[in-house]
Amino acid sequence: MRIVVQQEAFDAGAELNTFSAAQVNMGAVVSFNGIVRDLPGGGLDLMEIEHYPGMTEKALEKIALDAMARWDLGDALVIHRYGPLKTGDTIMMVATASPHRKDAFEAADFLMDYLKSRAPFWKKERAAGSSDWVASKAEDEEALKRW
Amino acid sequence: MRIVVQQEAFDAGAELNTFSAAQVNMGAVVSFNGIVRDLPGGGLDLMEIEHYPGMTEKALEKIALDAMARWDLGDALVIHRYGPLKTGDTIMMVATASPHRKDAFEAADFLMDYLKSRAPFWKKERAAGSSDWVASKAEDEEALKRW
Amino acid sequence: MMDVLYFAWVRERIGLPKEKIETQATTVMGLIEELRAREERYALAFSDLSALRVAVDQELSEFDASLQGVREVAFFPPMTGG
Amino acid sequence: MMDVLYFAWVRERIGLPKEKIETQATTVMGLIEELRAREERYALAFSDLSALRVAVDQELSEFDASLQGVREVAFFPPMTGG
Numbered sequence: 001m002r003i004v005v006q007q008e009a010f011d012a013g014a015e016l017n018t019f020s021a022a023q024v025n026m027g028a029v030v031s032f033n034g035i036v037r038d039l040p041g042g043g044l045d046l047m048e049i050e051h052y053p054g055m056t057e058k059a060l061e062k063i064a065l066d067a068m069a070r071w072d073l074g075d076a077l078v079i080h081r082y083g084p085l086k087t088g089d090t091i092m093m094v095a096t097a098s099p100h101r102k103d104a105f106e107a108a109d110f111l112m113d114y115l116k117s118r119a120p121f122w123k124k125e126r127a128a129g130s131s132d133w134v135a136s137k138a139e140d141e142e143a144l145k146r147w
Numbered sequence: 148m149r150i151v152v153q154q155e156a157f158d159a160g161a162e163l164n165t166f167s168a169a170q171v172n173m174g175a176v177v178s179f180n181g182i183v184r185d186l187p188g189g190g191l192d193l194m195e196i197e198h199y200p201g202m203t204e205k206a207l208e209k210i211a212l213d214a215m216a217r218w219d220l221g222d223a224l225v226i227h228r229y230g231p232l233k234t235g236d237t238i239m240m241v242a243t244a245s246p247h248r249k250d251a252f253e254a255a256d257f258l259m260d261y262l263k264s265r266a267p268f269w270k271k272e273r274a275a276g277s278s279d280w281v282a283s284k285a286e287d288e289e290a291l292k293r294w
Numbered sequence: 295m296m297d298v299l300y301f302a303w304v305r306e307r308i309g310l311p312k313e314k315i316e317t318q319a320t321t322v323m324g325l326i327e328e329l330r331a332r333e334e335r336y337a338l339a340f341s342d343l344s345a346l347r348v349a350v351d352q353e354l355s356e357f358d359a360s361l362q363g364v365r366e367v368a369f370f371p372p373m374t375g376g
Numbered sequence: 377m378m379d380v381l382y383f384a385w386v387r388e389r390i391g392l393p394k395e396k397i398e399t400q401a402t403t404v405m406g407l408i409e410e411l412r413a414r415e416e417r418y419a420l421a422f423s424d425l426s427a428l429r430v431a432v433d434q435e436l437s438e439f440d441a442s443l444q445g446v447r448e449v450a451f452f453p454p455m456t457g458g
Contacts (some may be wrong), residue, residue: 012167013160020159020180020237027184029176030255032438033167034458037246039173049457050384052450080457090167092458093388095229099184101259101376102290107423108177118436120450122456135384136454143249181376196375199368202352227375239376248458251322259376265354267368268375269302280303283372 001068001076005051006084012093018064019077026074026097028104032112034091043115043127049082049091053072054118056080063114068108070147071103078111080121113143148215148223151209152159152198154230159240166224166242173221174242179259181238183219190274196229196238199267203227210261212241217294218250225258227268260290296361297311301370304346320333322348323357325367326343340371347372378443380407382421383452386428389421404430405439407449421451429454 004010012033020029022067028093038044064076073096073121094111121136149166151157159180167176185191190264220243227239238245241258245251299312319325320327327341329336340346349368350359362365381394401407408425412417420429425439431450432441443449 010165011160013158013164015160016178016180017158017160020182021235025183025234027182029180029182031163031180032248032251033163033176033178034248035167035170035174035238037172040277051379051457052383052431052434052452055431055450058434059436077282078401087172096241101151101179101181105252105256105259112248112436113251115453116458119457120383120431120452120455122453122457124384134456136456139453142290196374197305199301199349199352199370202349202368205352206354240328263376264373266350266375267301267373268368269371270374271302280371281374283374288372 001061001064002078003057003064004079005053006079006081009011009081009089010079010093012078012090015079016091016095019097023074023097025099027099028101028103029095029097030101030108031093031095032108034094036085036087036089036091038087039127041124044087045127046126047085048124048131049085049128050122050124051080051082055120058117060115063111063118066114067107067111068137069099071096071107072100073098073103073107076107076111078115080115080119082121094131110147113140113147116140118143139143148206148211150204150209150211150227151226152200152203153226153228156228156236156238157226157241159237161224162224162240166222166244170221170244171248172268176242176247177248177255178240178242179255180240181236183232183236185234185239186272186274191234191272192261192275193273194232195271195273196232196271196279197271198227198229200268206266207262210265211259213261214254214258217246218241218243218254219247220245220250220254220277225255225260227262229268250277257294260287260294263287264291296364297366299366299368300370303371304339304369308335317361320361321357322350322355322359322361322367326342326357345371378446379452382434383441383450386421386451390417393407399443402452403439404432404437404441404443411419412432420456445456
């Protein structure tokens with residue numbers, strides 16, 4: 001299990017390959033990449049991600065341990081960036097490895113739902129000189145009830 | 148949409164990066180990698196994958212088009228190998244890109260379920276001099292009813 | 295004249311991957327009956343249809359599918375890709 | 377003495393990321409009442425608790441959580457990671 005919180009860019013493909021290569025007899029690897037989207041009308045200059053150093057790592061580790069306990073996983077990976085990002089930049093990734101595709105899919109889906117609403121990250125969008133904190137969505141909180 | 152059926156190995160991480168980089172404003176990319184597992188007791192010498200040239204490509208394309216029609220996807224990728232493979236080799240991958248993580252996850256899950264039972268591939272396991280065709284699982288056929 | 299293809303253990307049991315067949319059968323099931331009547335190895339390969347799948351012109355089909363205008367029929371076990 | 381941290385718009389509204397606070401409050405809610413009474417910017421930041429979340433010693437908590445032995449309390453809006 002590996003949890004990384006960093007400002008620097010990372011290579012999602014290389015991370016996926018390293019993660020897959022480290023597994024022993026896991027037939028299924030699922031990954032999710034989160035990528036900065038532009039605003040609906042365009043014009044995003046910057047997305048800034050603030051986080052809570054110390055708590056962030058603990059929260060992500062707890063979520064990953066929960067996933068490892070609930071599904072038949074060999075391993076889990078979470079990488080999340082903070083700081084200023086641009087449209088098209090990779091914000092974060094999770095990966096799961098399991099003997100079974102169902103477990104790998106569900107656990108990655110679960111990691112994303114919890115990470116989204118329970119890990120202390122906040123996004124701010126900067127466009128045309130003004131900036132706004134991204135509002136949390138009721139559907140994201142709702143999504144947790146699936147698990 | 149890209150469908151590839153080939154004997155050669157491929158770099159799943161590099162494919163994922165190329166796929167992600169080609170997207171415009173897709174915030175969510177999900178990938179699945181299928182990897183050759185050893186036999187429960189160990190000793191797998193080779194896994195051979197047979198396929199039906201011509202029909203394979205058509206079947207995969209149909210499954211990918213179905214996924215594009217059912218979910219809000221920007222793109223989908225399927226790569227599947229045939230021929231002799233060893234434990235730890237990557238057999239195949241799918242990737243989906245969407246503005247929404249739910250769509251990306253469900254579509255990748257759907258692609259895998261259909262690919263598993265509706266694309267003409269057959270696996271044979273060779274161990275200790277003898278070889279056996281992998282039997283299809285009732286649970287794989289069952290999984291299609293989710294969609 | 296029609297191409298008939300066999301895959302996986304069906305191919306192994308019949309002993310060849312592909313053959314050209316002249317048939318009067320109008321459905322897949324009719325073709326299977328003809329093949330069964332040919333030789334023991336065919337009868338064996340087609341003994342349990344629940345273990346078989348068929349594709350007609352490269353599309354998964356049912357055993358009662360028509361052979362009208364069909365150029366290629368393939369028989370194989372349930373698929374195990376992924 | 378306790379560290380109190382603010383993130384995102386809570387930090388912006390109050391105007392600082394962190395401060396040390398000497399408090400008699402025994403619960404998070406008690407601490408919030410003290411802060412609200414301090415200055416307009418605090419009252420504003422804590423005006424709608426449904427828009428706020430709290431972490432006590434770096435664990436998500438409820439507003440009625442005890443402050444007994446606590447070293448760090450953080451206030452912030454609902455999280456938007458991923």
